């Protein structure tokens with residue numbers, strides 16, 4: 325039996341006697357229960373056996389005047405009935421279930437201490453207590469925005485509405501009405517955890533009285549109904565640089581959640597979605613565009629006018645005998661980069677097969693067919709198909 329056992333086990337409850345019970349009462353209670361749960365009388369009943377062990381352990385402590393005194397002292401000192409995290413013993417300065425009593429006591433003694441500081445850690449819920457009085461960097465925040473193709477191309481400033489949970493501004497996070505202060509939850513002694521004893525083992529669950537906060541508020545703050553937390557929203561102007569790509573994540577340093585106790589703000593990450601353009605596409609810093617051309621233009625060569633983004637159309641020279649699908653590069657007509665240079669525009673030619681021919685065009689095509697009758701475009705293909 326350890327101090328941990330002392331804190332976790334309620335021996336009085338095990339024997340069903342009051343804390344003020346006289347030695348004779350304890351003995352009588354023990355005898356009655358021991359007879360009832362004795363293994364000889366409950367063959368094969370594991371729960372009765374566990375109960376018997378529990379009763380015996382309780383009696384071995386409570387029947388010994390010196391040990392009963394130690395037990396009572398340990399329980400009154402530490403409140404009793406709360407869970408001691410594995411590996412931590414009272415006196416080592418560790419937290420009890422995420423709630424450090426030392427913090428409360430040292431904070432309470434500091435007349436200049438703000439309530440927000442004092443209770444900040446408790447409301448934060450579960451954070452390690454050693455860091456709770458230090459300045460804390462605000463959280464990083466992630467949000468999304470959708471830009472038109474043109475705004476992504478040029479760069480733009482967008483208004484982003486950020487919503488986050490923070491301490492209630494009315495009660496500074498205490499949850500208590502102005503002029504009142506929360507008190508430690510008497511049910512869980514401020515641990516936020518309650519233990520239920522199920523025979524030989526106990527289970528720990530959030531305290532029902534305080535919903536795991538460790539504190540109870542008699543007079544709740546009307547603004548946050550006693551929760552101490554409030555949703556707040558702010559709007560910031562975010563500069564999106566030129567040339568941002570769909571799916572890109574932009575970091576805006578210091579635009580995240582504000583820090584606590586003088587700590588720096590976190591960073592804001594903006595995930596950018598870019599709407600597609602009906603004509604242009606993007607490939608890194610390059611713009612892409614597909615341009616319809618005629619068979620004659622590819623065969624004989626031509627100068628064709630192609631659109632550019634944010635500028636006048638440009639002329640692309642197609643040399644005679646250009647295969648369909650070839651891509652031409654127009655320098656500097658792509659997306660501006662950070663260093664001031666720009667990507668290129670990639671122009672891909674796509675031959676159009678005429679659907680409606682007038683009689684003149686038809687006879688010209690028929691003439692072409694006759695003139696090229698000796699050339700079978702599939703000859704090489706058929707030959708190569710025979711290989712290996």
Ligand SMILES: [Zn+2]
Nearest residue numbers: 492495545548
């Ligand atoms: Zn409030």
Ligand SMILES: [Zn+2]
Nearest residue numbers: 509512531534
């Ligand atoms: Zn409680």
